[in-house]
Amino acid sequence: MIRPNALTPKLVLSFGALVVLGCIVPLIVEDYDSYQITVAFSYGIAILGLNILTGYNGQFSIGHSAFFAIGAYTSAIMISHFGWHPYATLPFVAIAAFMVGFLFGFPALRLEGLYLALATFALAVATPQILKVDALEEWTGGVQGLFFDKPDPIMGGMSIDQSLYYVTWIVFVVLMALTWALLHSRSGRAIMAIRDNPIAASTMGINTALYKTTTFGISAMFAGLGGAFFAFANAFVSPDTFNFFIAVYLLVGSVVGGIVSIPGALLGGLFYVFGQEYAEEVSNLSELIPPPWVTFGIFLILMMYFAPFGIWGLIERGMARLKRPSSS
């Protein structure tokens, strides 16, 4: 559970099955559901970045809403001011978010994870205010934000929402595969060694400073890409969409899905959208049932006591137990 699964035929098969399953979904559900799942994927991509950072590298961020916003705004500005095709902006989104994340990782170099959490907290709280600044209003649209059109369908016969769903899903799947490959490489082992024991890692010749900032950059890049897809799905960005609580909710999704896992990001994204919707419905039933995020807060704390590796951690534990029924 602490390291990603080895490359086995089973892993390839189940991943393939997941990809196919994801492709079938929009054919059988309504457009609105496709839209909602697309939003869940966009959160999932950001959560994947958070998992790499926190789960595999041991650094903390409670400010990923800021990088989510950078991705969304980079895309939105290129689309509405320069008339770019939405998908063509993605490489620039990735570069911009990576650069900002890489630079922001610097203060963390000499310090423990807690201070990074603090710095990212500050970034997340300040982000909406920065986006509203008068001097940038010409570009960011100030308080109103920016509106643009959803990207056109990539193929005839598809609705706009279905098309966006497929693009988002493909990008998500590719990013999951890339993350797996990264974590299985020499660099991935270095990233995890830093989490497990930074001092031992640097004694082994790992450039901890470079790896930490680069990991932060990659994590921010994922969050930025997620933000761009979030913007596409809603066809709209505004400063208050990216408030500090988005960062909190992303972190919640990450923890619930399983922060030290790759598929956990998918679960986390789905939980973010549908868990919230479901809890909202439940809380509407009676005055006495608390609103969703109160319940989730309690749930989150309970998870830290009993299941710190989230849903995916529970699944893996269950599967391990099924394999060796006698040993437990």
Place this chain on the structure above:
Amino acid sequence: MDLFLQLTLAGLAIGSIYACVALAVVMIYQATDHFNFAQGEMAMFSTFVAWALFQATGSIWLAFVLAVAASFIAGIIIERVIVKPVESAPVFNQIIVFIGLLMIFNNLAGWFWEHTTKTLPSLFSEDMGFESTLISPHNLGVILFTLALLLVVFLFFKFTKVGLAMKAAAANPDSARLVGVSVGWMLALGWGLASAIGAVGGVLVAPIVFLEPNMMSGVLLYGFAGALFGGVNSPGGAVAGGLIVGVLENWARQYVPGGSELGLTFALVLIVGVLMFKPAGLFGRVVVKRV
């Protein structure tokens, strides 16, 4: 010159509120090595409790005292019941528990009292026989009140047995346990004091920022900035840091172009700047860790 004095005095007033929050943050940091990210929301909730009590009793001072006392007890209970199980867990679990608390308090307040802004009257009314163009009665009251509070806290830690035991439990838990200090309860007491001080900060700031569930996120950020600036392991430094941040913020709002809309960004720059160039803060010690 008058404007400059007004700005400075108003900055000192808001700075003393930041100082309260910074002190609450530092108290928990010293005892547990963690930042309590829920500190602001706990203070916000306490302020709402004060508001509800004010509606019920009609006396702001009575409501204030009751709310602070309730916060003290609630702080102790939170530490004993919610935080204690993760006391020896990795940093990650603790941060997540704090985030959970933050979510609970923020949304509970919205649930109980709705998201509309409310007004809480100042503890220091207009008719206290004081008038000046330089500073409002509320601001003067805030400065004097927090100074008195900080003095009491200082004397408590310096001269009472419990205060010394709390310091001992924070500085060296193992040795403190050996000489008979109940470290766990000292921690709980620290949480109680921190949330009581946070409640004071909340009630003092409410007449300035309006009472609503998100009112403390900015104040907490400035509190963090103050705590870091002064030195995160020095309570006196945190107070000084809070005051300095308050004054700097007010100057920046007036004299820096575009400063009035970038207050929080200023806190961000300050936090990142301190972390990069002087992580120990102005008055803090550099902590050397044994490997």
